[in-house]
Amino acid sequence: MTAPAAEGIATRGFAVSGPEATFEPFEFQRRDVGPKDILIDILYAGICHSDIHQARDEWAEMMPAIYPMVPGHEIVGRVTKVGDEVAKFKEGDIAGIGCFVDSCRVCPSCAHGNEHYCYQGCAFTYNGTEMDRTTPTYGGYSKHYVIDEKYALKVNAEGDLSGVAPLLCAGITTYSPLKRWGVGPGQKVGIVGLGGLGHMAVKLAKAMGAEVTVFSTSPGKESDARTLGADSFILSKDPEAMAAAAGTLNFVLDTVSADHDINPYINALGPFGTFVVVGMPHAPATLHQASLIMGNKTFAGSLIGGFPETQEMLDFCAKHGITSDIELIKPDYIDTAYDRTVKADARYRFVIDMANA
DSSP: OOOOOOSSSSEEEEEBBBTOOOOOOEEEOOOOOOOOEEEEEEEEOOHHHHHHHHHHTTTTTSSOOSSBBBOOEEEEEEEEEEEETTSSSOOTOOOEEEEEEEESSSSSSHHTOOGGOOTTTTEEESSEEESSSEEEEESSSSSEEEEEEGGEEEEOOOSSSSGGGGGGTTHHHHHHHHHTTTTTOOEEEEOOOHHHHHHHHHHHHHTOOEEEEESSSSSGGHHHHHHHSSSEEEEEHHHHHHHHHOOOOEEEEEEOSOOOOHHHHTTTEEEEEEEOOOOSSSSOOOOOOOHTTTTTEEEOOOOOOOHHHHHHHHHHHHHHHOOOOOEEEEEGGHHHHHHHTTOOOOEEEEEETTTTT
């Protein structure tokens, strides 16, 4: 596949042309590097479950697919060119790109560092458009990205960077609610699901000082949960174990993307506890209001995080030595990785080696 000819920087990525299509090489143009832009040679691109939802147009009612689509919003790469007015980066630096690459910059959300809730709608890293609402955005399953330095993140260049890429979505998606609701020492935290998001939530909650319990439908994940730092493991298909957990937790983070009953996990909260969802199953959940009323509990959702909080998360992870557990793949394995992710057969994030693609 080749995009229509345009001026700019020629690059190559891997795209799907429809909801049932497989990935193919795709040639297209990035914009030229402007005064405030940086050019990033992409080293690693994580595969997020939302990539699968969008590539297969499973969020058609909420976020219709735009084809051809180059997914990828967990990006780490090396800066190879900087604009004349760039102050934050120099050539050779390591930079990251998360879920959005621009916003209106003037609305109340943008002014307070919550660009992902931009009143005009932020520019998503892929399957969207630039703020001109015309120019399509293509994601990180590619060789290069051009981005305004304001929306690029500073990444610690030490160590293996492949496990850093998923922090740009899985990391901030779980860090943001843990931070917002004050998870820390003395709190008992439950993590529902031990996948790409869940395993990051365990690491982050433990680094924040909480006592962590993992809920999973897979008994084989108990060993992994404890290796990641969990203090307890509960098989959520075990009614007796779930009954014993009732009223014991201060905070529960539900990371599961598959359809499931949320009420048993809300019941695990004690009085004034908080239940936050970050996974987006296809079917709406059924909530028993009494689960909230009896105990004055809070039910909330969380998206990702704004630019300042995402940088804070990266700095926190660098300080505590936190990265994602990943399986490094070549681009010809993307379709298989998608299928394995849907089957929960990933330990715990696939990352594409774009430097050697």
